[in-house]
Amino acid sequence: MENIILEMRGITKTFPGVKALDNVNLKVKEGEIHALVGENGAGKSTLMKVLSGVYPHGSYQGDILFNGEVMAFSGIADSEKQGIIIIHQELALVPLLSIAENVFLGNENIEGGIINWPHTFKRTQELLKKVGLKESSATLVGRLGVGKQQLVEIAKALAKDVKLLILDEPTSALQENDSAKLLDLLLEFKAQGISSILITHKLNEISRVADSITVIRDGASVSTLDCQVNDISEADIIRDMVGRDIANRYPARDSHIGELLMQVREWNVWHPDSLDRQMIHDIEFHVRAGEVVGIAGLMGSGRTELAMSLFGKSYGKNIQGKVSLRGQEVDVSTVPKAIQCGLAYVTEDRKELGLILEETIQTNTTLANLERVSSRGVIDETIERRVSEEYRKAMRIRTPSVFQKVMNLSGGNQQKVVLSKWLYSQPDVLILDEPTRGIDVGAKFEIYSIINQLADDGKGVVMISSEMPELLGMCDRIYVMNEGRFVGELDKAQASQEKIMSMIVNA
Amino acid sequence: MDTTKETISTEAQAAPTVGAYLKSHMRDYGMLIALIVIMGMFQFLTDGTLMRPANLTNLFLQNSYIIIMAIGMLLVIVAGHIDLSVGSVVGFIGALAAVMSVNYHLPTIVVVPVCLIAGLIIGGIQGYWIAYWRIPAFIVTLAGMLVFRGLTLTLLQGQSVGPFPDSFQLLSTGFIPDVFGVGRPNVTAIAIGVITSSIIVFLAARTRSRALKYGIQDEPFVFFIVKNALIAGAIIYLCYLLSTYRGLPNVLITMGVLIAIYTFVTNSTVIGRRIYALGGNEKAAKLSGINTERLTFLTFANMGMLAAAAGLIFAARLNTATPKAGFAFELDVIAAVFIGGASMSGGVGKIIGAVIGAFIMGVMNNGMSIMGIGIDWQQVIKGLVLLLAVIFDVYNKQKAR
Numbered sequence: 001m002e003n004i005i006l007e008m009r010g011i012t013k014t015f016p017g018v019k020a021l022d023n024v025n026l027k028v029k030e031g032e033i034h035a036l037v038g039e040n041g042a043g044k045s046t047l048m049k050v051l052s053g054v055y056p057h058g059s060y061q062g063d064i065l066f067n068g069e070v071m072a073f074s075g076i077a078d079s080e081k082q083g084i085i086i087i088h089q090e091l092a093l094v095p096l097l098s099i100a101e102n103v104f105l106g107n108e109n110i111e112g113g114i115i116n117w118p119h120t121f122k123r124t125q126e127l128l129k130k131v132g133l134k135e136s137s138a139t140l141v142g143r144l145g146v147g148k149q150q151l152v153e154i155a156k157a158l159a160k161d162v163k164l165l166i167l168d169e170p171t172s173a174l175q176e177n178d179s180a181k182l183l184d185l186l187l188e189f190k191a192q193g194i195s196s197i198l199i200t201h202k203l204n205e206i207s208r209v210a211d212s213i214t215v216i217r218d219g220a221s222v223s224t225l226d227c228q229v230n231d232i233s234e235a236d237i238i239r240d241m242v243g244r245d246i247a248n249r250y251p252a253r254d255s256h257i258g259e260l261l262m263q264v265r266e267w268n269v270w271h272p273d274s275l276d277r278q279m280i281h282d283i284e285f286h287v288r289a290g291e292v293v294g295i296a297g298l299m300g301s302g303r304t305e306l307a308m309s310l311f312g313k314s315y316g317k318n319i320q321g322k323v324s325l326r327g328q329e330v331d332v333s334t335v336p337k338a339i340q341c342g343l344a345y346v347t348e349d350r351k352e353l354g355l356i357l358e359e360t361i362q363t364n365t366t367l368a369n370l371e372r373v374s375s376r377g378v379i380d381e382t383i384e385r386r387v388s389e390e391y392r393k394a395m396r397i398r399t400p401s402v403f404q405k406v407m408n409l410s411g412g413n414q415q416k417v418v419l420s421k422w423l424y425s426q427p428d429v430l431i432l433d434e435p436t437r438g439i440d441v442g443a444k445f446e447i448y449s450i451i452n453q454l455a456d457d458g459k460g461v462v463m464i465s466s467e468m469p470e471l472l473g474m475c476d477r478i479y480v481m482n483e484g485r486f487v488g489e490l491d492k493a494q495a496s497q498e499k500i501m502s503m504i505v506n507a
Numbered sequence: 508m509d510t511t512k513e514t515i516s517t518e519a520q521a522a523p524t525v526g527a528y529l530k531s532h533m534r535d536y537g538m539l540i541a542l543i544v545i546m547g548m549f550q551f552l553t554d555g556t557l558m559r560p561a562n563l564t565n566l567f568l569q570n571s572y573i574i575i576m577a578i579g580m581l582l583v584i585v586a587g588h589i590d591l592s593v594g595s596v597v598g599f600i601g602a603l604a605a606v607m608s609v610n611y612h613l614p615t616i617v618v619v620p621v622c623l624i625a626g627l628i629i630g631g632i633q634g635y636w637i638a639y640w641r642i643p644a645f646i647v648t649l650a651g652m653l654v655f656r657g658l659t660l661t662l663l664q665g666q667s668v669g670p671f672p673d674s675f676q677l678l679s680t681g682f683i684p685d686v687f688g689v690g691r692p693n694v695t696a697i698a699i700g701v702i703t704s705s706i707i708v709f710l711a712a713r714t715r716s717r718a719l720k721y722g723i724q725d726e727p728f729v730f731f732i733v734k735n736a737l738i739a740g741a742i743i744y745l746c747y748l749l750s751t752y753r754g755l756p757n758v759l760i761t762m763g764v765l766i767a768i769y770t771f772v773t774n775s776t777v778i779g780r781r782i783y784a785l786g787g788n789e790k791a792a793k794l795s796g797i798n799t800e801r802l803t804f805l806t807f808a809n810m811g812m813l814a815a816a817a818g819l820i821f822a823a824r825l826n827t828a829t830p831k832a833g834f835a836f837e838l839d840v841i842a843a844v845f846i847g848g849a850s851m852s853g854g855v856g857k858i859i860g861a862v863i864g865a866f867i868m869g870v871m872n873n874g875m876s877i878m879g880i881g882i883d884w885q886q887v888i889k890g891l892v893l894l895l896a897v898i899f900d901v902y903n904k905q906k907a908r
Binding site for chain 2: 335
């Protein structure tokens with residue numbers, strides 16, 4: 001019988017009016033990688049908050065057994081003392097402090113009330129070596145990319161003598177090769193006897209590293225699968241997650257490609273702060289009515305900069321080039337002008353750039369086109385309410401009313417609110433920047449269906465994505481981007497992951 | 508595709524009981540209840556002096572300029588900024604008015620608009636640096652606070668200037684005459700009270716019936732009746748009390764009209780909505796096609812104009828312009844807005860909240876003065892009330908999560 005390091009038994013957690021967790025069970029064996037999967041809003045994060053003591057003992061029902069002993073954590077400090085360390089999706093690092101200062105933040109090497117810096121830097125360097133990060137421990141964290149910051153977080157966990165490491169969607173912001181490195185690191189820890197819980201949406205990662213899988217759906221644990229005993233397919237996991245089969249992850253669409261909608265020529269963009277750095281070089285592309293065009297490329301290849309620069313010069317003012325819509329050259333130099341021309345840009349970062357979190361669904365839906373629900377500057381709330389209600393139904397935003405504040409919605413529902421906002425601005429061309437990032441499988445399918453509907457309605461869609469299968473499944477045509485240039489163009493029939501990768505690598 | 512999940516979203520919820528409703532809307536009504544409790548307490552402690560018509564009239568006159576500035580400050584704070592210069596602008600505008608009226612004998616009809624435009628320009632200049640140069644409002648208005656205090660001294664050459672002509676004094680000390688000719692009680696005052704409360708009740712009923720039509724009303728009917736009866740009753744009772752003294756002060760009408768206009772602007776207009784969006788998430792607002800710079804600029808220009816209005820009223824009330832006029836007013840105004848439930852980080856706050864916050868401060872000032880509490884302890888108590896109010900607000904917010 002293998003040693004069980006953690007057992008959560010019959011965990012039930014209620015918030016006023018909502019049962020977030022209902023009799024959830026989770027068993028993690030010593031030295032295994034345990035994947036925790038479920039749709040957004042299924043209760044994974046709540047469960048981890050119960051485990052780490054964010055919701056203290058007494059605020060939930062059920063027992064937590066760690067190494068066979070019942071635990072009663074009253075805060076994160078208690079659980080960390082036991083060696084349970086959680087790394088959240090949003091990294092908790094201070095950008096203006098050095099790596100060493102971050103690694104030992106709250107856990108300083110103190111001698112007689114004074115921090116021993118030489119020792120701190122030396123230990124940090126050792127920890128960085130362990131996680132495979134080749135940086136000086138004096139480097140400021142803000143200078144590092146997301147992938148490296150993630151490694152700093154792990155080094156921070158190691159500094160605390162971790163026994164059970166919990167990673168909440170660690171790879172959602174990472175590039176393919178960084179993700180692979182991170183997963184290798186987990187395997188290495190496993191060899192050293194450190195157990196981990198991996199919360200993720202990416203099924204290929206699970207099949208690569210996980211020893212067992214617990215699926216959570218609607219606040220209840222649905223199943224625990226042992227990967228060593230059974231041969232588990234991705235379809236099995238998806239079925240457990242959503243409670244239904246998704247025969248095809250991408251809804252089918254018959255393309256009816258029409259007239260030329262948008263054409264971009266000789267597009268050059270320089271960095272907003274330094275004219276020496278050219279971010280976009282001579283890009284030319286076009287979108288037709290009813291067409292979904294993808295832009296593939298690695299993170300940092302300039303896709304977001306391209307989109308932002310097109311949309312009302314939202315990426316600095318150092319921009320040259322021509323944009324035509326329906327054959328006419330147009331002025332898109334400010335956001336209102338771009339919207340007027342029929343352009344819409346769904347940002348990559350929903351919370352930072354897309355939504356007013358403190359406001360309701362209704363307010364967010366009409367924000368980009370308040371003129372349409374008002375006359376002479378006065379908003380007609382009856383019309384506004386009806387409009388937002390229509391979009392809530394059409395988009396299947398799961399909430400009792402449009403008066404819900406968007407900060408209380410799950411990622412998928414928030415994305416639907418952002419889409420509602422831009423659809424209500426009645427665009428001809430929509431640029432979607434990572435439209436399904438951090439969204440669960442079921443909601444992704446719905447977003448894809450919405451995109452297909454847009455194309456069927458004769459709109460042009462430009463889709464930027466880091467997930468190649470998604471682009472291959474959705475797009476009629478794919479541009480491949482690398483280091484600010486378009487390095488290739490593929491039709492749906494020709495496109496494959498290998499071809500895209502080789503274009504990037506050989507560029 | 509997935510009909511099972513759709514059923515989770517319940518279309519209409521059962522109307523909650525009055526108690527449950529009040530509990531869930533504690534944040535909305537908390538400060539109003541606090542104001543009533545504080546008024547009741549001082550009414551008792553001052554043996555009924557607080558609500559005497561003469562004192563009540565005084566209370567409105569004393570606090571009108573704070574309330575007028577609190578309206579502007581609410582917009583500034585909702586937009587995510589702060590304005591520290593308003594106290595100095597009050598002093599400066601008072602001085603400008605005094606120089607124009609007393610030294611140059613310009614008529615009031617010229618002085619008032621010129622002063623308001625001067626305030627608009629002052630606010631606009633500060634807003635320009637904040638909006639288009641992205642210089643923090645704290646710094647710009649701190650500079651403004653020093654500059655306009657200094658300019659006040661220069662204009663007045665360090666001395667008090669006054670008295671103002673009678674027409675100018677009417678701004679503050681004038682009363683609405685009784686058109687019915689009774690005089691005492693002033694029938695016009697009572698009539699205005701009745702008309703105002705009828706309009707308020709009518710608008711509330713219309714909103715409610717519209718909301719009912721869409722099935723989005725969760726306010727219990729009993730609660731609606733009691734609430735509106737209390738509001739209407741309070742307004743008529745106040746007007747009656749004032750009518751037994753000298754009637755409604757001009758300032759009260761100015762204040763009431765400004766409150767009504769700005770409540771409408773924040774609730775129902777595109778520009779109001781956009782100010783909330785700007786304060787809630789500036790980047791998202793910008794990417795939604797909102798001209799955030801112009802909006803910031805306008806909020807400060809508006810603040811400058813309202814500060815000028817307050818400066819005129821204050822000078823008219825003292826009947827003289829002094830170099831110290833408006834000193835530390837900004838602190839009372841900012842405190843009023845935060846007591847009224849606005850969020851430090853922007854995006855949240857209501858006009859009526861700021862007005863209630865200003866009244867809480869005003870009633871405490873007035874009540875404590877009547878009781879003979881020294882200015883030292885008054886400050887301590889006011890400070891603690893500000894802290895308590897914000898703690899109460901944060902506590903309610905956390906409970907709601």
